[in-house]
Every structure is written in structure tokens, then in C-alpha cells.
Amino acid sequence: MSAPATAAEPRFDPSPAHDLLFSCSGVSVVLSHAVGDRKILDDITFDVHRGEVFTIVGPSGTGKTTLIRVLGGLTPAATGSVHINGRLLSGPPEEAVIVFQDYSHALLQWRTVARNVAFGLEGRMVQAEIDERVHSAVELVKLDKNANDYPWQLSGGMQQRVQIARALAVRPSVLLMDEPFAALDAMTKATLQDELHRVRDETGTSIIFVTHDIEEAVYLGDRIAVITGSPGRIARTFEVDLPKPRDQIATRQLPAFLEFRYAVHQAIGLDAHA
Amino acid sequence: MPSTAIRTARINGPGLLTIVVCALLWEVLVRGGVIQYSYLPAPTAILAGLYELLSTGQLWADTAHTLQAVIMGWAIAVATGIALGLMLGVSPMLRRYSLASIEVLRPMPGIAFVPVALLLFGFSLKTELVVIVLPALWPVLINTMGGVAGVHPRLFEVGATFRLSRASVVVKIVIPAALPSILVGLRLSLTLALVLAIVAEMVGNPTGLGYAVVRDQQALRPALMFADVIVIGILGILLNQALMQLIWWLFPAASRRTRGA
Numbered sequence A: 001m002s003a004p005a006t007a008a009e010p011r012f013d014p015s016p017a018h019d020l021l022f023s024c025s026g027v028s029v030v031l032s033h034a035v036g037d038r039k040i041l042d043d044i045t046f047d048v049h050r051g052e053v054f055t056i057v058g059p060s061g062t063g064k065t066t067l068i069r070v071l072g073g074l075t076p077a078a079t080g081s082v083h084i085n086g087r088l089l090s091g092p093p094e095e096a097v098i099v100f101q102d103y104s105h106a107l108l109q110w111r112t113v114a115r116n117v118a119f120g121l122e123g124r125m126v127q128a129e130i131d132e133r134v135h136s137a138v139e140l141v142k143l144d145k146n147a148n149d150y151p152w153q154l155s156g157g158m159q160q161r162v163q164i165a166r167a168l169a170v171r172p173s174v175l176l177m178d179e180p181f182a183a184l185d186a187m188t189k190a191t192l193q194d195e196l197h198r199v200r201d202e203t204g205t206s207i208i209f210v211t212h213d214i215e216e217a218v219y220l221g222d223r224i225a226v227i228t229g230s231p232g233r234i235a236r237t238f239e240v241d242l243p244k245p246r247d248q249i250a251t252r253q254l255p256a257f258l259e260f261r262y263a264v265h266q267a268i269g270l271d272a273h274a
Numbered sequence B: 001m002p003s004t005a006i007r008t009a010r011i012n013g014p015g016l017l018t019i020v021v022c023a024l025l026w027e028v029l030v031r032g033g034v035i036q037y038s039y040l041p042a043p044t045a046i047l048a049g050l051y052e053l054l055s056t057g058q059l060w061a062d063t064a065h066t067l068q069a070v071i072m073g074w075a076i077a078v079a080t081g082i083a084l085g086l087m088l089g090v091s092p093m094l095r096r097y098s099l100a101s102i103e104v105l106r107p108m109p110g111i112a113f114v115p116v117a118l119l120l121f122g123f124s125l126k127t128e129l130v131v132i133v134l135p136a137l138w139p140v141l142i143n144t145m146g147g148v149a150g151v152h153p154r155l156f157e158v159g160a161t162f163r164l165s166r167a168s169v170v171v172k173i174v175i176p177a178a179l180p181s182i183l184v185g186l187r188l189s190l191t192l193a194l195v196l197a198i199v200a201e202m203v204g205n206p207t208g209l210g211y212a213v214v215r216d217q218q219a220l221r222p223a224l225m226f227a228d229v230i231v232i233g234i235l236g237i238l239l240n241q242a243l244m245q246l247i248w249w250l251f252p253a254a255s256r257r258t259r260g261a
Helices: A064-071 A113-117 A127-140 A156-169 A186-203 A214-220 A255-268 B013-031 B043-056 B058-090 B092-105 B110-121 B125-149 B153-161 B166-203 B208-218 B222-250 B252-258
Strands: A020-033 A036-049 A053-057 A079-084 A096-099 A174-178 A206-211 A223-228 A233-239
Touching (some): A020 A206, A036 A064, A036 A079, A036 A233, A053 A186, A053 A214, A096 A156, A156 A174, A186 A206, A206 A214, A223 A255, A233 A255, B013 B043, B043 B222, B058 B092, B058 B166, B058 B208, B092 B125, B110 B125, B110 B166, B153 B166, B166 B208
Parallel strands (some): A053 A223, A096 A174
Antiparallel strands (some): A020 A036, A020 A079, A223 A233
């Protein structure tokens, strides 16, 4: 991965704020297609802090996946800059791991659960430490009984847990999650949402979570960014001050939850598309 | 179920019965004079010939030579095919430059190289290897290349997000993901290598089982000749089984993904 070709701005000196993790300023992304260049994202600016769950919600085609790829260093920004821990991002940073939506393609089908989880650790530490980390990551996502199974022997929800465990095993500062629960049924999704909160509470890992599900964005997020249009722009951000720990039934019935849901709906402007 | 070590040990009763019935029919037709050719022996005569070959020790020497040629030729084809296939698979540019040459070379019948090889290397194992390696290379190369080019793009992004080096991506993602396809190439290539070794021995290097068939034919010993052919057939079955077993032991997960291929 090469550095953004036109990082036109002078090198930005980030504030020494201790808890600032990601800082995106004025990022736009242009992708080349056969028919010509297309602007996918425009003027994206936001900060993400340590231990925060930052959800990004918007309709399809607004560049949400592209944004995750930019943060993960897979796609360079055309303009603007992304800083992680005060460093200018150029290529995949060691602090961040992407969790992809399509777990069946993202997992190594020829490796067992334990060896999938070990994937990011191999060659970087001694075997005993790998074993220890794999064990705790697998335990964290409650797959200890399936450590020796192959991915194709597991349900979709379990496979997605394997991917989360694999990411957590490298002890990243931030998980970049691209609609990770979109392909799962409602019950599995609810369980994994709660597990994600628990993982954040236990490990302090920040989570940047892209979704097109408004309720999911409100339920999971400490803050929400609403992204709309083509090219995608951040239309609004919300601070979600719902009480913690969140609860699938109680939280979702709170008037404040419903207000957030309504406000996000409004911000997306769904009626305009209906 | 997948832990069964030797999956082929079960005897296929109905299949065996068909073979026995055919052999009996053959025996009856030849003995009863229904089929009359001067040099078509009955199955019992062939079995007697097989016994004769086994007792003189000639058969072992012939088999050992052919086996050596097959294994060596196949090993060279496999090593070269995998290396070239990997390079072509990971580099679209290399593919653009070389696919045309491959498509020209690939359909060339390897046996046409016998006279060339004979001129270059005389009656030698080298001649045989030339005849074996050139055609046996393609199944490995093509299947490796196809397997590598077919690796899902997401896996490369997984490699990137975990910050793997290029070499690690090849070793930990590309090769394992392409393995089922590579293994198919290995099996096709092994079968081909045996056929080519036999032909090379028939028309080129006068040793081994291929030459034994010709030798016994020219000596007007059809029973021995048929026995040679049967030995070649058995060798082919055993080689394939041995490879399957080896794959099963080495790559249990991959062989599960290639089963039936």
C-alpha cells in the first residue's frame, strides 16, 4: 500500500490528547472504474477515542465499506489525512484489524478455529505466548469447545466470532468492523452485539462499526456518524448517552433510544428516498 | 469417519464379481475355440506367464526401472510445475506474457520428443525423463496457476490487515488456498507420467516394463506380454493409491476439499 498520493495538506500535528486514537480530517476517496473515476467519499472528518464504540450508519452506496478500508490502510485517501495514535496512516496500521462482513471468505477454511485465531500471531512471538493468546481470545468469544473445529463445521454466528477472536488475538487498539452482523439472523445478531460490548468492556478495545441497521448503530454506539449521499458525506454525528450496560429489551424500550432512532432516521432522510 | 486411516480397504464385491465373470467368459471362449487368434492367451495362461516373470526376477528389475523413471520424472514435473504455476498465478503480468506460449506448447504430444531426446541423450534414463517431464508438467502448472488465480480476493485483504509480508502471504494464504487444485494436478500428472514412461520405454530407451511388453511380443510370448500389461495396470493403481494416501496423511483438510476431484 502506498501513501496517499496527494496528501496536499501540511503535515498535521495532532493534539497530544492522550485518548485520541483515530483522527480523520477532510478525507475524500476516488476509485477508478472502467468508466472513469468516481468519488466515493467526500470531506470526511471525525475523531475516535480510546475505548469508544463509534458507529457509522447510512444507506448502501454511501461509501461506508470504503471508509473502513481507508481506516484499515487498504485504500488510500485521495485528499485529507488519517492519523492513528498521532502517526499519519500509510498502509495497514498495527493498531487496527478489519473484521470483514463475509466471514466465509475471510476465514482460512483449511485451518481449525484455533489456528485461524493464531494467524495474526505466527512468527511474531514464541509459541507459548501464541497458545496463551489464542486460548484467551477463543474463550472471550465463547468458542473454547470448538477450538479444533474447521470453520465450515460452524454456524454463521460462530464463524463471525472466530473472525472477531482472530482480530482480538493480536490485541489491537481498535477493531474496524464492516457490517459484521449483516448476514446473521436477528437472535444471533443480538447475542453478538452484547458480546461485542462485553469484549470492549473487558479489553478496552475501541470499535469502529459500520452498519446500515439504524437500531444497531444506536444500540452499540457511544457516538454515531450518519453518512449519506453519493459521494458519501457525514450528515450528522450523535453522542449516545444511553445508560450502560445496554440491554436488548430494556434499552430498546427507553424513550431516549426511540428518540435517537427517530433522529438518525431523520438525518438519513429515509422518507426522501421512499 | 474422517479419521479412518485407509479408506480404500473395503472390498467392492459387485465390482469384483464383474471382473471375475469377464475373465471366466474370456477363458471359456478361448478354450472352447469360439475366439481363435494364434496369440490370444486365456487368463489362466496369462497367470502362468505372470508366475514365470515373477520367478525369474526379471519382472522386479523391469518394475524398479519404470518406477524410478516415473517417480523422478513426476517429481521434476511437480517441482517445476508448482514453481511456474505459483509465479504465473500471482502475477497477472507474467500470465499476459506467457499464456500464449503455454497454449502453443501444451497440446504438443510429448511422445513427439522421443526422436529428439534419443538424439540428445541416446538410450538412457534422461531420454525417458524428457519424454515424461514435458507433458506431465502441464497438469501441475495449469492447476496450480488456476488455483492461485482463483484465491478469493478477500483473503489477500485478510493478509494485509494482519500486515503479512509478501512471502508470508504466499506461504500462508496462496499455497494452502490453492492446495486442493494443486493436488488435482499432481494426481493427473502422476497418471500421465506412467503412461509416458511406458511409451518412452517402448519406442526409446529399451528397459523397464514398457520394453518388457515389446520384448515378450517379439519373442512371441503373448502370455508374458499380457502379464507385463497387467503389471503395468497394477503399478498404475498402486501409484495412484499411494499418492492419495500420502495426500490424506499430509493434508487431511485439503483432501477433504478435493475428494472426488
